[in-house]
Amino acid sequence: MEKKGNTKDNPIQIELSGEVAEGVYSNLALITHSQSEFVVDFIRVMPGVDKARVKSRVILTPQHAKRLMRALSDNIRKYESMFGSIEEPEPVPMAFMNTPATEA
Numbered sequence: 001m002e003k004k005g006n007t008k009d010n011p012i013q014i015e016l017s018g019e020v021a022e023g024v025y026s027n028l029a030l031i032t033h034s035q036s037e038f039v040v041d042f043i044r045v046m047p048g049v050d051k052a053r054v055k056s057r058v059i060l061t062p063q064h065a066k067r068l069m070r071a072l073s074d075n076i077r078k079y080e081s082m083f084g085s086i087e088e089p090e091p092v093p094m095a096f097m098n099t100p101a102t103e104a
């Protein structure tokens with residue numbers, strides 16, 4: 001099987017399964033890093049529940065993390081130019097976030 005490079009004439013083909021296409025809802029993200037990687041944990045916090053579970057974890061190289069930051073900034077700018085400023089509510093204190101994480 002011949003490998004082909006990703007060029008303008010041969011763009012990468014990306015497949016999206018039905019399960020992944022449904023997505024995972026997250027209303028909190030925690031980001032940690034080391035010298036060689038960034039780890040983004042996407043979490044769903046439910047009102048009145050004092051425990052939350054990581055729903056998805058994405059591990060990125062520092063270079064990819066920076067590209068993601070730029071892409072998000074660009075998309076937020078485009079979104080706000082079409083729909084207006086995104087207002088951020090006052091942060092809600094989450095005391096339980098200071099407890100050690102447990103694996104289930």
